[in-house]
Amino acid sequence: MTRYVFEYFKSQTVETLRSEYTRYTALSAADDQSRHRHLQPRQILLDFLSTRMIKKLLKDLSREVAIWRGWDVNDVLMQMLPTPRIYTPRSHGTSIHCDFWYGHGENYLTIWVPLTDLVAENSFQICKKEHNRNLLRQFITDFDQTLNQTRYSGKFQPVLPPVGSAAVFSSTVLHHSLRNKSDLTRVSFDFRIGPISDKTSTKRKENFLRLSSDNVLHESDQIKEFRFIKYIRGGGIIDTLTQHVLIEGVARARELQIVGQEAEVERFGFPVLQQYLTGKCHVDCDGLIISSTSILSADALKACFTTNIKVYFCLESLTNWSD
Numbered sequence: 001m002t003r004y005v006f007e008y009f010k011s012q013t014v015e016t017l018r019s020e021y022t023r024y025t026a027l028s029a030a031d032d033q034s035r036h037r038h039l040q041p042r043q044i045l046l047d048f049l050s051t052r053m054i055k056k057l058l059k060d061l062s063r064e065v066a067i068w069r070g071w072d073v074n075d076v077l078m079q080m081l082p083t084p085r086i087y088t089p090r091s092h093g094t095s096i097h098c099d100f101w102y103g104h105g106e107n108y109l110t111i112w113v114p115l116t117d118l119v120a121e122n123s124f125q126i127c128k129k130e131h132n133r134n135l136l137r138q139f140i141t142d143f144d145q146t147l148n149q150t151r152y153s154g155k156f157q158p159v160l161p162p163v164g165s166a167a168v169f170s171s172t173v174l175h176h177s178l179r180n181k182s183d184l185t186r187v188s189f190d191f192r193i194g195p196i197s198d199k200t201s202t203k204r205k206e207n208f209l210r211l212s213s214d215n216v217l218h219e220s221d222q223i224k225e226f227r228f229i230k231y232i233r234g235g236g237i238i239d240t241l242t243q244h245v246l247i248e249g250v251a252r253a254r255e256l257q258i259v260g261q262e263a264e265v266e267r268f269g270f271p272v273l274q275q276y277l278t279g280k281c282h283v284d285c286d287g288l289i290i291s292s293t294s295i296l297s298a299d300a301l302k303a304c305f306t307t308n309i310k311v312y313f314c315l316e317s318l319t320n321w322s323d
């Protein structure tokens, strides 16, 4: 069954998000010593979205939308990290799609929050209700038509929520964005919420938080207490810089502690890893954080699941223990 929800959702929380973003960017620009000074707008937005205050506001907004939809807030999942969008003049947008195609549950809702001024040309377009079902059917059998955005322009409308409002729409509603023909950069972010009972989601649950009735972060905090050594393997097929970037980025997003780093000997086997896994190494830590299972041999990987220390694999969001 195709669900169609598309609403502008007015909320003080949306106003607060926008004013906090304005304040955050002004502070970044004003502070000459700030590490933000040379950062791109995308990085500033990523920093902004990863603050605890914003996470709290996103939970507030998720609860408001869930209550509006009549959902039990104790049984709602929320995308942990929102998707940032910096849509500069002349940049290309996204082809026609619905979020269900990308793995989100059929009952999920996307919450889209603009942080800067909108005009029709720098926003995105959403399919009108009367056309959504037929176009979904058509595109599934002729997917190349999703690239043919101008052909279907009459069946879509620009999304222009008033200031203080977010756009909320079903995962089964088609949408896209055309080339930004305005001279305004649009900064926005979006994230998804959905009922736990919706088993049609293919997304990893580790990337979703459960909303709690007391409106505080409800994720398991146990992992944040562990002290990890960053483990890098050179000489393999995966670049070491990429391993660093991945591990540091994941640690930052998930608020994991890295207390040191270790590189593997490159000439024979995995002797350094073995020292950690067998407890011979006396470094004060709880375990290792590793970029991916794919940098290890089958035997080394197997050893990671028979050790007493913690091992966390970033790319797979995989732990060798259960909470």
Ligand SMILES: [Fe+2]
Pocket: 097, 098, 099, 175
């Ligand atoms: Fe989308």
